Amino acid sequence: MKKITLYVLLLVGSFYVEAQSYIGFLTDNYSGVNSVISNPANIVDSRFKLDINLAGASVFAGNDYYGVNVMDALKDDYDFDLDATKSPSNDNNIGLNSDVMGPSFMFNLSKKSSIAVFTRARSFVGINEINGNTIDAIDDDETDDFVVNEGDFTMFGQAWAEVGLAYARVFMNNEQHFLKGGFSLKYLQGIGSGYVYGKNVTINYDADGTDLGGGETTGSINSTGELTYGRFDNFDGDDYDYELPDATGFGVDLGFVYEWRPNHADYTKTNTKGDAYTLKHKSKYKLKLGLSITDLGSINYKNGVEDVYDITNSGVNEDNFDDADDIEDFLSTFYTLTESNSSYKTKLPTALHFNADWSFSGKFYLNLNTDFALTKKGEIGTSRISNIVSLTPRFESRWLGFYVPLSVVENIGFQAGAGLRMGPLYVGSGSVLSVLTSDNTKGADVYAGLKIPVYQGKPRDKDKDGVIDKLDACPKEAGPLENNGCPWGDKDDDAILDNVDECPEQAGPEENNGCPWGDKDEDSVLDNVDECPEVAGAEENNGCPWPDTDKDGVLDKDDQCIDVVGTVANNGCPEVVPEPVVPEPVVTKEVQKTLNNYAKTILFNSGKSSIKAESNEVLTEIVKILQEYPNSKFSIEGHTDSAGSDTLNQRLSDSRANAVKKFLIDNGVDQFRLTSKGFGESLPIANNATSSGRAQNRRVEINLVK
Structure with missing residues (x-):
């Protein structure tokens, strides 16, 4: 086909x-x-x-x-x-x-x-x-x-x-x-x-x-x-x-x-x-x-x-x-x-x-x-x-x-x-x-x-700084990303790199982050030594104004009483008003006699130095008299009768004089105003041959020390 x-x-x-x-x-x-x-x-x-x-x-x-x-x-x-x-x-x-x-x-x-x-x-x-x-x-x-x-x-x-x-x-x-x-x-x-x-x-x-x-x-x-x-x-x-x-x-x-x-x-x-x-x-x-x-x-x-x-x-x-x-x-x-x-x-x-x-x-x-x-x-x-x-x-x-x-x-x-x-x-x-x-x-x-x-090629990074050349402002010099790939410089030559220099165009010390010290309050004291950088003050006070603690118009530097309001004329202290002179009270013979009359009524427990309770009222009266004469000093003297040995009587008279002194001190009399001493039986005021005479010889006397 x-x-x-x-x-x-x-x-x-x-x-x-x-x-x-x-x-x-x-x-x-x-x-x-x-x-x-x-x-x-x-x-x-x-x-x-x-x-x-x-x-x-x-x-x-x-x-x-x-x-x-x-x-x-x-x-x-x-x-x-x-x-x-x-x-x-x-x-x-x-x-x-x-x-x-x-x-x-x-x-x-x-x-x-x-x-x-x-x-x-x-x-x-x-x-x-x-x-x-x-x-x-x-x-x-x-x-x-x-x-x-x-x-x-x-x-x-x-x-x-x-x-x-x-x-x-x-x-x-x-x-x-x-x-x-x-x-x-x-x-x-x-x-x-x-x-x-x-x-x-x-x-x-x-x-x-x-x-x-x-x-x-x-x-x-x-x-x-x-x-x-x-x-x-x-x-x-x-x-x-x-x-x-x-x-x-x-x-x-x-x-x-x-x-x-x-x-x-x-x-x-x-x-x-x-x-x-x-x-x-x-x-x-x-x-x-x-x-x-x-x-x-x-x-x-x-x-x-x-x-x-x-x-x-x-x-x-x-x-x-x-x-x-x-x-x-x-x-x-x-x-x-x-x-x-x-x-x-x-x-x-x-x-x-x-x-x-x-x-x-x-x-x-x-x-x-x-x-x-x-x-x-x-x-x-x-x-x-x-x-x-x-x-x-x-x-x-x-x-x-x-x-x-x-x-x-x-x-x-x-x-x-x-x-x-x-x-x-x-x-x-x-x-x-x-x-x-x-x-x-x-x-x-x-x-x-x-x-x-x-x-398409992998982006180049010639300087190997991690910033690609397309975005690197300095492609031939290594630098951080924060500076677009460029190394940090020092524009003001203060030895502080610009990345940490807060004033990259003005030289300043490291302790001020690269900035020059200023004087904010214009008191001629630089802020680095000015303890009051926002307020003008005196150099002698580290850049701070002088205070007036008591607000009396006298600065503390001139105020001799900085915590108390005073006057300029008195250097910041209050004016002193002289107090009226009060004459020193004098211990008279009558006062001396009253003291001894009270002292003679002080009763001791027999053969002891403890004072009987019924004598507290008399001692209280003695305290009142002594406080009326705050600058006077007194001697508290203890005496005994002739009963007993001289040694015992001497010790007993010391103890009784000290007991009275202690009572007076405990009830508000300054201890430095008082002395005490015992005389034993050596200073009788009555005949120890009679009971009434011996009673008179057992006594305490409070005498003014002149």
Whole structure:
């Protein structure tokens, strides 16, 4: 059969198309300009100053009909039809996708905006909604006859190149909360496309159904249904010389990224001036959420052809098909053209992407990514991705990244892969682990590429003082953060550094924190020695004003009586008023006589010095008389009669004189005014021969001491 289009579509029918590209790699914060594919917002606040992609290619293929053990399939004796696992259904799908990213670059316009320019060449080929039983019928080795009851199906393939310009900007950077967004505008150049859309199609092929005569037969084809056949120019002709078709269009990608940064302060450096610098070489989030829509757009094939045929006919034989110049010749000759259009549009594989990235530490992450097709399956002229959910643990650092994507893909099922990034090289597969371990592999992908990354550098600190050069006022001299990285100086040369000098521009002693001693009260006594620095005072009083304790108008320094109110004339003491002179009372003879008369009546216990109680009244009277003469001194003299020995009488007279003296002292007479002495029997005043005379001699006398 000369029909090139049919051959091509059937040849690639062993694969099922998936639009996902670079699985695993695009979750990496170091994927750089490549990340614009999934979300254009990724390019701003990235880990790159500049990132240049030289070349990269991703191919993703699969199907939901054949499942193989890849390791067995590599053996020479492997029979694809016999050894592969088949899963026929009424809706089998086959196809292929490739994504080549050409020279592309991204760079920062400012702290809050970035731009990227990228080139890509992409292709989609797919056959959707094929009845798997049809494939079995055609592949039946027991008979050449087959019946196809296909119903509705689509066969579509397109390839295009795109040049894109992406712009992204930071919208919010509010401590813990960070939001950025971006968009890509893409100019699209169609490279080629073709499609066949069948509606209610049935085909009955009988290998010997047409008799050619002479014993020869050929196959007969009986068919019903409607067939829409679209292609650009006349590319399916045998003599077609390829030229780039007149097919252009535009595409748009939109995306937003939110980051939760609970430890935002750890990534911001500030100086005392309030200048701040956010570390650009580190990812700052604990959780990152991304949402984007990609591939909004279409390509208009202006010189395209779209014909609709009613293929209901039972008079067609195989020779008619083989002899046709091309499929258009065959269809127009044997079937009825019901509609024809001179151009058509092909739609891009529009998709919605959601991404959540959790940071366990600065280098270990867990990523959840979902891709959902927004185009309808089986729609004419439309490419479509298959829905996919991926969970990707990864390790990433500046020069090395490793990731293991675990995915569930629509129609294919679970896949496990691995990827590696080492500096400028990235290589990986979203399915390599599944391919190597599964007996029923239905899909596979692989990608590789080379780039020139120029990473955001760690902030420099030339003088190693802990203050980065961006915020260091003296980047070549070590100094503390409090002084913006500069060493503390001594402007006033007082040997006290400015950081502790409270008067850095005036020399002063250390004990006054570098400030010169002042004189607040202007009394010429410096505050360091002024005991009253707020109040003017005299130098002789240590800078304090002289007090006037008694408030008499005479300062304490001149006041000879500081606690008593006095007069200025008397040096602060009160004026002395002389008291009237009272003449000293004189002890007369009468007083002396009265004292002795009283004394003679003092009675003692016989032979003792103890005074009898009845003499207390007389003694009290004596006390009163003595107190009337406070400055006079008296002698108390004791006498005895002659009875007894002289020694005894002497001792007894002393004792009795002392007894009287003690009484007088105990009752208020000053002891220094009194003396006492005993004379024994030596000074009688009467005759000791008579009892009355002896009674008179036993006496006490109180005499004035002159």
